[in-house]
Amino acid sequence: MIGDLPRPREWLAGAKPYRTESQPAEVRLQSNEWTEPTPLGRYLSPADLEDTILNRYPDIAAGELRKLVARRWGVTPDQIILGNGSNEVLLYTFLIFGGADRTLLVFTPTYTMYARLGRLTGMRVREERVGVPYALDAARVRDAVARVRPDVVCFSSPNNPTGDLVDDATILAAADAPRTLVLVDEAYAEFSGHTFLPRIAEQPNVVVARTFSKAQAAAGLRLGALVADRRIAATYEAARLPYNVGTLTQLVATRIVADEAGLAERVSAVVEERSRVERELRGLSAIEAFSSAANFVLFRHRAMAAAALHAALLERGVLVRDVSSWPDAGESLRATIGSRTENDRLLDALRDVLAERGR
Template identity: 40%
Template sequence: MIPVRDDLRALEGYHSAQVDVRVRLNTNESPFPPPAGFRDAVAAEVSRVDWHRYPDRAATELRQAIAALHGVDADQVFVANGSNEVLQTVLLAYAGPGRTVVTFEPTYQMHAQIARVTGAAVVEGDRGDDFTLDPSEVERVLAEAQPHVVFLTSPNNPTGLVEPRERVEQLLALAPGLVVVDEAYAQFASWSALDLVDETRPLVVTRTFSKTWSMAGARLGYLVGPRWLVAELDKVVLPYHLDAVKQIAGCLALRYSDEMNDRVDLLVSERNRITAALRTLPIEVFDSGANFVLFRPHSVGGRAVWQGLVDRSVLIRDCSSWPRLENCLRVTVGTPEENTEFLDALAETLASAPATTNDSGTAAANDSAVPADIPTA
């Protein structure tokens, strides 16, 4: 057996519990499929693909469509296979051995994971008990680490917190390197850092088609940034990395902006309903600007609540073993019917579960053998 790199031995791959349930609210996907018209249009366009030819390496049409959506130029847009590949490409270009990446925990764990895979050192700043980011902590971490790349996730995953504009501006003022604002859930939030992107700032904003555009199965993501930065990414991205079908699907999805915005409005309304209902229970609830809600039961262990929900055929995300998130659970906003079923199952679980702070409940489907879940984008 050939040993893996020494710096990778302590890392684990991505894992997420897969349990056969009726209501699946654990991975922050859209609960709705794409519009029927989208499916038909993709099928028609794919039938005309020249399969014996490589796809457009520059993904010209897709980049132009995304640029038009955000009011920028196509050469400010980079596209890849999901936002995680976008992040990986950025880190291959700007992190790596001898360089430092900063995150503020708890946050999306793939930022640190991918950074370490590239060989970079990772420095973790701390959020407060309410998961907000204190300006003095930002100043301390940046002054000590002098990072080449800083990540900020807004809305933050798994907490749901929307970072204030002044926090992004503070990072831009103090960071000696690149600032990456991960906006996988931005459509559900009250503001975006996209209007801060220009040629003078080392800032990129990353997005995904997985959530709002109901395309988690396609794996398509992008960033918007300065032209000079986007040009540098071509040095590390693989040739023809984005297939023809994905480029077609991305272009066609953007034609359904009105339908997607209607869905966002519905999901935000449902998120507010879930939050209000949770606050009537013995539960600590954290404000969210995303399509999920993080909460912590007061008198019942998070793992026990997770198991009780699984027993009632409802699956949410167990965050109770993640650092700083003891006893916390995260529920994705589903359809109105799914959300009602979740709330009913949760109320039953809390009413029937013995009060305990011990979070070592038995896992379903032998999930105790599965490494701790990593938050998904």
């Protein structure tokens, strides 16, 4: 009797939930998280637990947290919008600037949530097919923008899943049209050492999304942020759900922001391991590996399908992300940079698969 149920909008009727790989595995390198445990006790004392009260609503403006985050990023608190993960601030971007009769432009392969949120809000979605290697430059962007005339352009920089940094000139090529909203998703920026943030002041149509899920090692906390020109930020604040960031999240995040040394240590560990993993992967002649500015590496076997290589690694206890179903990602796999031991497990598993094929 499905015909009697209320009808969702057309796109949603056939839509599937967003899912990542959740198979059990000893070594989990599929979600670009920080792979070592972050115990809550690192940031909260027994006294904090007594003093944190749950019967009252949280600070609706998250004043203390926004102040600290703003100071860290060299902007003012009224330029910061917080969300339940950066996915929530991405959703606000589409609720505000998307919708029916508007056009989204993305450069594939890239983070699939942009196209998903575009369709969810009724936008036309235009995918400019860059492929792997991800050779995106200002000329390509300028040409696509002139053809598509988008209302919203999304970049992931560094780009998930390829790991490429999108340089400022390429972003500015999209931002040239002042009425186009350009979202720069910097979920992995800490690992690249580069950010577009200082340019927001002169480029008010560019907004930058950040997250606590990657270099801040707190994916379970669910905290993301958007940084925007203060007039644009005011619109986001008007669209934001009240109390979307809970009391516990606000408190823990203030402690995480203060832990500059912890962040620096994690970033340097990833940078060192990333170059080691890239070097080792390049030493395997059957594997093509791409340089990354993020905490993951994209690679592919020159002959073997992504699904088969993924399954063979999983049989050896290592779970990576098969991104071959993402538009224009080809037969690629994406592996998070984990601890040295985890990365060795990945490399050993790969060598074992290649040796078995060679036998």
